[in-house]
Amino acid sequence: MSQYVLRRLLIAVPSLLGISLVLFIVLALAPGDPFSELATNPNVPPEVAAALRAKFGLDDPIYLRYLRWITAMLQGDWGFSFVSRMNVDKLILQRLPTTLYVIGSAQLLALAIAIPVGVYAATKPYSIFDQIANTLAFIGFSLPTFFTGLLFILLFSITLDWLPFVYTTDIKATGFRWVVEQVRQAIMPVMVLGLFQAASMTRFVRSAMLDVIRLDYVTTARAKGLGQARVIVKHAMRNALIPVVTLVALQMPAVFGGAIVTEQIFRIPGIGSLLISSILSNDTPVVMAVTFVFACLVVLFNLIADVLYGWLDPRISLR
Amino acid sequence: MLDHELRTMIDEVKDGRMDRRGFVQRMLAFGLTAPMATQLLAIGGAAMAESPSVYKPTKRGGGGALKLLWWQGPTLLNPHFATGTKDQDGSRLFYEPLACWDPDGNMKLVLAAEIPSLQNGGLAADGTSVTWKLKPGVKWHDGKPFTADDVVFNWEYARDPATATVTIGTHRDITVEKIDDLTVRITFKKPTPFWADAFVGAPGSIIPKHLFAEYKGAKSREAPNNLAPVGTGPYKFVEFKPGDVIRGELFADYHMPNRPHFDTIEMKGGGDAVSAARAVIQTGEYDFGWNIQVEDDVLLRLEKGGKGKTVYAVGGDTEFIALNFTDPNTEVDGERSSIKTKHPLLSDPAVRKALAMLVDREAVKKVIYGRAGRTTPNFLNGPEKFVSKNTTWEFSIEKASKLLEDAGWKAGADGIREKDGKKLKLLYQTAINGPRQKTQAIVKQACQKAGIDVELKSVVASVFFSSDVANPDTYAKFYADLEMFQIPMSQPDPSQLMRRFHSRYVATKENKWQGVNFPRWVNKDYDAAVDAAEGETDMVKRAELYIKANDIMMQDTVFIPVMHRLKVEAAANSLRPVVSGWANETDNLFDWYREATG
Numbered sequence: 017m018s019q020y021v022l023r024r025l026l027i028a029v030p031s032l033l034g035i036s037l038v039l040f041i042v043l044a045l046a047p048g049d050p051f052s053e054l055a056t057n058p059n060v061p062p063e064v065a066a067a068l069r070a071k072f073g074l075d076d077p078i079y080l081r082y083l084r085w086i087t088a089m090l091q092g093d094w095g096f097s098f099v100s101r102m103n104v105d106k107l108i109l110q111r112l113p114t115t116l117y118v119i120g121s122a123q124l125l126a127l128a129i130a131i132p133v134g135v136y137a138a139t140k141p142y143s144i145f146d147q148i149a150n151t152l153a154f155i156g157f158s159l160p161t162f163f164t165g166l167l168f169i170l171l172f173s174i175t176l177d178w179l180p181f182v183y184t185t186d187i188k189a190t191g192f193r194w195v196v197e198q199v200r201q202a203i204m205p206v207m208v209l210g211l212f213q214a215a216s217m218t219r220f221v222r223s224a225m226l227d228v229i230r231l232d233y234v235t236t237a238r239a240k241g242l243g244q245a246r247v248i249v250k251h252a253m254r255n256a257l258i259p260v261v262t263l264v265a266l267q268m269p270a271v272f273g274g275a276i277v278t279e280q281i282f283r284i285p286g287i288g289s290l291l292i293s294s295i296l297s298n299d300t301p302v303v304m305a306v307t308f309v310f311a312c313l314v315v316l317f318n319l320i321a322d323v324l325y326g327w328l329d330p331r332i333s334l335r
Numbered sequence: 336m337l338d339h340e341l342r343t344m345i346d347e348v349k350d351g352r353m354d355r356r357g358f359v360q361r362m363l364a365f366g367l368t369a370p371m372a373t374q375l376l377a378i379g380g381a382a383m384a385e386s387p388s389v390y391k392p393t394k395r396g397g398g399g400a401l402k403l404l405w406w407q408g409p410t411l412l413n414p415h416f417a418t419g420t421k422d423q424d425g426s427r428l429f430y431e432p433l434a435c436w437d438p439d440g441n442m443k444l445v446l447a448a449e450i451p452s453l454q455n456g457g458l459a460a461d462g463t464s465v466t467w468k469l470k471p472g473v474k475w476h477d478g479k480p481f482t483a484d485d486v487v488f489n490w491e492y493a494r495d496p497a498t499a500t501v502t503i504g505t506h507r508d509i510t511v512e513k514i515d516d517l518t519v520r521i522t523f524k525k526p527t528p529f530w531a532d533a534f535v536g537a538p539g540s541i542i543p544k545h546l547f548a549e550y551k552g553a554k555s556r557e558a559p560n561n562l563a564p565v566g567t568g569p570y571k572f573v574e575f576k577p578g579d580v581i582r583g584e585l586f587a588d589y590h591m592p593n594r595p596h597f598d599t600i601e602m603k604g605g606g607d608a609v610s611a612a613r614a615v616i617q618t619g620e621y622d623f624g625w626n627i628q629v630e631d632d633v634l635l636r637l638e639k640g641g642k643g644k645t646v647y648a649v650g651g652d653t654e655f656i657a658l659n660f661t662d663p664n665t666e667v668d669g670e671r672s673s674i675k676t677k678h679p680l681l682s683d684p685a686v687r688k689a690l691a692m693l694v695d696r697e698a699v700k701k702v703i704y705g706r707a708g709r710t711t712p713n714f715l716n717g718p719e720k721f722v723s724k725n726t727t728w729e730f731s732i733e734k735a736s737k738l739l740e741d742a743g744w745k746a747g748a749d750g751i752r753e754k755d756g757k758k759l760k761l762l763y764q765t766a767i768n769g770p771r772q773k774t775q776a777i778v779k780q781a782c783q784k785a786g787i788d789v790e791l792k793s794v795v796a797s798v799f800f801s802s803d804v805a806n807p808d809t810y811a812k813f814y815a816d817l818e819m820f821q822i823p824m825s826q827p828d829p830s831q832l833m834r835r836f837h838s839r840y841v842a843t844k845e846n847k848w849q850g851v852n853f854p855r856w857v858n859k860d861y862d863a864a865v866d867a868a869e870g871e872t873d874m875v876k877r878a879e880l881y882i883k884a885n886d887i888m889m890q891d892t893v894f895i896p897v898m899h900r901l902k903v904e905a906a907a908n909s910l911r912p913v914v915s916g917w918a919n920e921t922d923n924l925f926d927w928y929r930e931a932t933g
Contacts, residue, residue, distance in 0.1 A: 047808070049801045054418055064501055065802045067499070067503075097577075101556055107577060169613075182620050184603065185579065281606070283605040290578065298797060
């Protein structure tokens with residue numbers, strides 16, 4: 017087992033190096049530069065921008081810049097943002113709690129809806145409940161989040177005036193009020209993201225469950241005289257959840273990576289909005305750090321998913 | 336009235352022999368309007384006079400929280416590193432300059448005690464130096480006194496190339512010395528009629544010596560106060576998250592009486608302009624929204640029964656189409672649009688004039704800019720005293736066609752005009768931005784009717800405006816026949832703007848396209864007018880020279896002005912923001928207050 021994990025980790029090293037190289041080259045070849053805003057400012061002579069480019073090493077050849085970046089990264093130095101002139105790790109850590117809270121809640125909401133609904137729909141396929149759940153799921157994952165987001169804002173903020181649509185990280189309240197406000201402002205983004213996720217996950221859980229529920233051992237369990245609830249939860253669901261675990265594990269990096277569109281709509285200061293604003297301002301060190309960390313997380317959670325398989329289904333052996 | 340008589344009277348006002356009101360009344364008798372008369376005074380060197388404040392509150396604080404929404408959040412808080420205006424806006428909450436600009440483009444004192452003038456000895460008669468007297472008793476937020484040493488330090492800090500400031504351009508050609516604790520003198524290398532550049536306005540904000548002295552030069556990025564400003568401003572720093580939020584609270588020892596009005600301040604960043612307008616005008620979640628570049632009919636709809644309104648500030652920002660005087664399709668020494676070439680089509684003045692007649696400015700205003708734009712025949716649109724009255728514009732497809740016809744451009748089989756085998760086909764580029772693409776479409780349509788084929792090209796703004804030497808799509812390279820953009824005017828003075836088009840600043844491969852004369856236009860008369868204006872200390876003559884420079888440009892049709900753009904902001908109905916078209920939105924923040932009744 018530990019040998020398996022070690023081998024997987026070793027295989028991950030070259031693939032991560034490859035990912036970082038591709039990312040870096042794509043970013044370096046992309047047009048634009050972080051000091052373009054200076055060019056529109058008549059107060060700043062153009063040679064100032066040129067001097068800044070030289071100072072931050074933007075005029076060096078790509079391979080030199082990449083080597084510099086990778087050596088720093090290996091030493092734990094995530095780099096220095098051109099745009100904010102502060103360390104990238106600090107910038108990311110500042111944004112992480114918000115993203116974890118909002119996207120994490122959305123994932124939990126999605127699971128809390130998808131598993132019971134999917135399982136129940138699978139036990140009674142083609143019943144009215146199943147039909148309705150299916151229809152809603154189709155609608156849910158057909159509507160993009162930027163659309164539902166705007167729809168929610170129009171309905172709940174502007175027409176009904178119930179919820180705020182600008183997310184603030186510093187709520188001026190303490191104790192219970194603070195918690196209430198914190199929840200209130202997260203309702204809309206969590207709903208938008210959570211329902212979207214729940215829709216596709218429901219379909220997934222349902223079909224995984226349908227596959228299992230028809231197997232002979234489930235019939236055997238029923239024949240033993242076990243109750244319906246026990247059969248479903250203990251015997252069918254555990255096996256049906258294996259593919260769901262993969263899905264959830266692969267969603268986990270997204271919890272850290274944020275949701276670009278939703279964060280932009282609700283002005284949530286998360287990793288997603290940091291990434292998009294850094295891309296727009298060509299702040300390469302920040303983009304590199306965020307995407308690279310994201311790549312590491314994908315690799316890591318893939319591994320975790322594989323390890324979890326072994327635990328959920330002892331028949332799968334890891335070698 | 337004789338010019339001489341007028342001058343004597345202006346001099347009398349300057350010397351104090353006649354009061355301003357007396358002068359204005361005499362002018363009224365001559366049939367001039369009051370604003371015109373004050374304008375004359377302003378031109379006459381009595382300029383830089385402070386206008387009365389509109390601030391009403393009679394005590395400090397009590398205004399509650401002020402919530403500002405900047406849809407591009409500031410990413411750093413050191414004015415010397417501010418890459419964009421959003422960063423200057425953020426720094427300006429805490430740091431202050433010696434003086435700033437009010438909505439009319441007049442100077443307003445902040446950290447200075449008086450406006451330098453010839454009378455008080457602040458200005459040298461030959462225009463080579465300016466002496467600032469500082470306000471006594473000003474304290475930094477940490478309680479330390481503000482002195483001349485701080486001002487001198489800012490100059491040393493900014494002009495050091497190793498510090499990598501963006502304000503180096505302002506500081507490298509001047510010398511700043513301390514006369515005494517509350518007096519500094521700035522010496523210029525040559526006579527400088529516009530002396531209010533360094534230490535004025537948001538880019539001139541002053542940082543404390545005692546906290547930054549150790550971090551001058553290469554160590555500048557390590558300064559802890561880069562992210563936690565300690566300034567002299569009305570609000571004290573509380574918290575900063577780059578790109579997200581800045582918070583501040585009332586500074587009890589602020590040097591202006593009864594100010595600030597608000598107890599706390601919050602500047603939230605992120606999102607987009609439309610939803611920012613919504614959050615201010617429709618739901619009232621925020622008090623003020625910055626730079627609301629949203630189509631006018633959307634704003635009008637939001638304003639119906641809303642909780643806020645739009646606020647406009649007039650500055651000198653002009654959206655224009657630049658014409659390429661060189662050939663973008665011929666390569667000379669590995670360089671397209673080389674100054675050694677001549678544009679095959681646009682070198683004909685008739686083509687340029689016809690193009691100017693084909694830009695329907697009224698339609699652009701009606702369809703796109705609405706209340707946020709004014710049509711104009713001029714490239715230079717402010718301050719008022721520099722605006723030419725000698726120019727006109729018109730939109731007429733018939734006249735344009737006739738002009739081309741007379742110049743020998745005859746329509747071919749495909750309806751496109753041609754002459755000597757050269758077809759009137761033009762490439763028209765601009766940055767990607769809703770209003771710009773719509774303007775392109777309006778111009779293209781009119782051109783088509785007149786027999787000119789226009790191909791449209793739009794480039795992502797971050798590429799178009801970048802200084803990337805390797806990219807062919809930048810506005811500096813100008814590998815097109817026409818291009819449209821705007822150059823913001825950040826000071827109520829035309830010198831920076833007009834200097835750009837001097838022939839010595841032609842963008843070439845040799846200067847790595849850092850020259851800012853993108854049309855690559857060379858005109859001796861223009862050069863002479865701008866050169867003369869830069870050294871002219873007589874304000875009347877100086878204004879005349881800049882007007883002349885503008886007229887030469889318009890005569891030559893170097894630019895086709897599309898729109899004089901206004902700043903658009905959104906504010907809650909009860910908020911009384913003071914916003915100048917000549918400065919950053921937060922430049923007059925100390926004068927903002929909330930009216931008790933909505």
